[in-house]
Amino acid sequence: MEAEVTEPDFDKGQGLIPAVVQDAATGEVLMVAYMNRLSWHKTLETGIATFWSRSRSTLWVKGETSGHVQKVHDIFIDCDNDTVLLKVEQVGGAACHTGYRSCFYRRISRDGDEIVGVKVFRPEEVYK
């Protein structure tokens, strides 16, 4: 008998839910991406964060090009089942295609933007 696992409510967002990805070790929020039902089940099955690319309309194993995959340690679901939170180990140390550890590398303030992120790799050396 299968244990009962809550299925996210994919209908609310036209088949997609946002997935927040957080570094399991440091708690840093790395990125937000989207999942459809297929990528949700792939993530559960494989333990590797798998999303739906809205721009390419395709299943997207994060890091399949760069090798910087995300090993999923824990998954949480929110109170109304329409958002999930993944705690991951970020292979390669950077989640962002720009080479920053987190996609949220710019801080906004009334005085303007400021780059506060840590750059881990140079994109031109990773995406060839």
Place this chain on the structure above:
Amino acid sequence: MEAEVTEPDFDKGQGLIPAVVQDAATGEVLMVAYMNRLSWHKTLETGIATFWSRSRSTLWVKGETSGHVQKVHDIFIDCDNDTVLLKVEQVGGAACHTGYRSCFYRRISRDGDEIVGVKVFRPEEVYK
């Protein structure tokens, strides 16, 4: 002269962007809500997290009913300008209307769901 502040790209998500809310002190991810342009500017102006309620189609000052507002310490924007991250002080200690500190109080696993969150208040005592 006004300093240049990056404006999120509200067009991609039909006028809305997801906002991840993180506890500034502990790093715990508390919730995800949505902002339109109006709530974004209200948040910048007031320093109190203000969202757009998709279910009620109205501006939503988080905590206006319970008193559990979120004082914004820092705001970050992601690489493609379509998601923001707020680091906040959660007044009252709980972000979730269920009384849990975080909306992500359930952990998902192949063996089923498990409640792992910390309950801070009893909803029936806060929402009267």
